Amino acid sequence: MVLLILVVVAAKYMDMDLRLLLPYLLPPAVLFISLYLVFSAYRRKPSTAKLPPGKTGWPVIGETWDFVRAGRSGTPEKFVNDRMSKYSTDVFRTSLLGDNLAMFCGATGNKFLFSSENKYVITWWPRPIQRILSFPEEIVSSSKDDSTILRRFLPEILRPEALKHYIPVMDSMAKDHLEADWSQNKQVRVLPLSKKYTFALACRLFMNIKDHAHVRRLENNFTLVSDGLVSVPVNFPGTTYHRAVKGGRIIREELLAIMMQRKTELASENYEEGAEGTDLLTRMLLASDENGRPLNERDIAYKVLGLLVAGHDTTSSAITMVIYYLAEYPHIYQKVLQEQKEIAMSKAPGELLNWEDVQKMNYSWSVACEVLRVSPPVSGTFREVIADISFAGFTIPKGWKAYWSVYSTHKNPKYFPDPERFDPSRFEGKGPAPYTFVPFGGGPFMCAGKEYARLEILVFLHNLVNRFKWEKVIPNEKIMYTSFAMPVKGLPVLLQPLQN
Template sequence: MDFLLQSLLLILITLLSLICVLQKRRLDGTKKLPPGSFGLPLVGETYQFLFTKIGHFLEERSKKYSSEIFKTNLLGEPTVILCGPAANKFVSMNDPKLIKVWYMKTQRRFFNIPDQIHATMPKQVSVSAAPVKILGFLKPEGLVRYMGTKIESITHQHFMTHWEGKTEVKVYTLVKAFSLTVAYQFFLGIDEPHHVEKIATKFENLYSGLYSVPVCFPGSACHRALKAASAIRKDIQFLIKEKIEALSKGHVMDDLLAHIVGAEQDGKYVPKLGISNIIMGLMNSSYIPIATTLAFMIKHIGQRPDIFQKVVYEHDDIAKSKGSGTTLDWERILKLKYTWAVAQETMRLYPTAPGAFREAITDITYEGFTIPKGWKIFWAIIGTNNNPRYFDEPENFDPSRFEGNVPAPYTYLPFGAGPRSCPGKDYTRFVIHILITKFKWEVIFPEEKVSGTLIPTPAEGIPIRLYHI
């Protein structure tokens, strides 16, 4: 299977390289291109990018060429890698003045994004984003306001079912199930456990295929993701019909899908054909990333008594202030500052958003180099995370670095920046509050290996021993 995959990859990149050659011939020979290498003929450096740890890929080339900018060839496309605070600011401030979003072929297929994205996507994005911004659904306070006691009820039910009475659990498996359950309630208004269990594998396959080789033969990650996307889309389209019928009967629903469908029915915002892709994209971007952050937070809190005790003190104070039987409101969530520092340090060491692709709309002059029009840009958001210039002893887990003196501007962007920054970033504090008030725990494998190339994954699932309070 590996040999077949590599063979098909070579065939694909051979075809894509023809486009690359034509692009290179159009370049003005007087332009000063960034340092770097396009890699092997035809193949480029696609394999290294997709199948080695992204941090290693960036570090090796930063040392060899430049820590700020270098060129390569990815997926048959001449690509410039941008790293560092200056790059973070540049991309944040110039999107979409000089650059535009670019999606890999796999992503375009999964979410039905037109190939000519520059001609059609801006209108669709502005239209589809309107109700989301108006309703405030994707803001942390929106989660609290629209779900009210529902999220607390889901959380308690989850712990009662999967944690209570257990002496050992695998954290990563459980927080993934929990994250998807909340996503289904929040985005779709579904709280049926069997439905969530049925769809979980589909979302895992979809997420795993986002950065896969764009060769979809049976058994490949791309093929599994494509099938999963189709199945999820059908499920959501069926729910859209149910929402339309319920709304026509005067039923009141607070999930995001119901609000978008309602807005569309009024002829204001989103065409029906785009609703399923919008919801699928939002759910996909909030499922594994939140679960990954929660899992590694729980691991580090459990194996560091000093951190555990500080978190306990903070949450005890919040619990006393809100009283029993009272929902943890947004105002109190904001007071969990040390817990948020733990979350930030977790995301620094275990980033779930390694970067994003862009495309140069015009010739761009950056740091004395030219990024030619049409070239792709990989914005390496994590490029500063392990750099000692910005974080002392970056290999150490130290939440205190996010207390008081926060990192300098644009040195740490776990969710991106600007108009496309990631929503829902404060979600973890609520979950840790419920957990820390119910249990103490011990990490069974403190030195557990972390696998994954672009997204960190605990090799053993972070097994822990539970001690009920």
């Protein structure tokens, strides 16, 4: 290679035509490079690490298509189950979204991964998703800082003491939503309406945004983001992914504008904290990093957008699927109705729900948990390996990605006998064994929004069953699992108002 460079330089110096020399230069250059690569490979010590069994599939795309196709076909567990039976029931190797990946399986794998946060693994978003959520110049290879910073604030607004103040707001907004978008129609599509409700609620509680026009403007762009998260990451005009990147940019810019206005309000002596407490966005604006400096506003915008993604589609999917299964099983609907009517009858006219009311919704929550088992909103989450892992006799090298999947346990007869049967009684008494029911993850880093999601689902369900009975328009509507569980037609239902 050095000889090649010297010859090129000499040719330039002597004003020779380099094109005449190329036929003579290329063969020795190719030979030199080949010998260098062979010598380097020979010097490199062979790895003694025993990698998990499996295959990485096609170059670049790996087995991503098989993973997505299983979800779109309505059998997302097939991808995991086929490889568990072929390779290992503990951990297997695959490649998703361009990265080598170890998929941990079973209760043991879940426990190990959930207990290894910040020791062996950290939270990680695939780069195609980061491009949607983050400012281009701030895309990073991991999300350790994101997780750490968010966990400083989420417990403050999602702890029971704070959530108690949210329940009347949830109840009031659910009533208004059903009156405006459900009661005037004989037929509705559940999925888009549940998305509308959960997004408006998130805007209210996380950012203190109440104006309907403002919420709608954010929601239109957020829908583009949501649709593109699991699309083919081709950033070309007209593609779903390109629209998602554009939608993410517009929302981040909108959040920056909101923060500028909020800072003006905070500086005003007339600023008053909301009755339900300071929202997440304001808390982050008032906070400082470990060096005492205010948090970067662009970073706050990225984190708030990520939080909306994590909490919006998952909860709207869960609400939709609860309605789906209650229509499927009338006897279960009747039990839920009986429980919710007793709570409604104990309230004075116009009195909103409170914390004690929600604690009485035990059977309703068992139903919701069974829905989360058979049709979980998310299939799992990614991690980045920050230190070599030894697990089940295999080594997962530093730099690899890890993944846990709900389907290695949720529909595994080892943990849930007759797993296709819908049976809320599985969650009565002690409930499932530890690390087998994991729609919110597990261990010390379990999803901080679990209790918020529980309240949101139950408060909405309370209002719905006390106002309507419903029937599916498409009896056997297919469920597709992409970024979340969703009926392919949005679950159209016929409404029958109840006589109070």
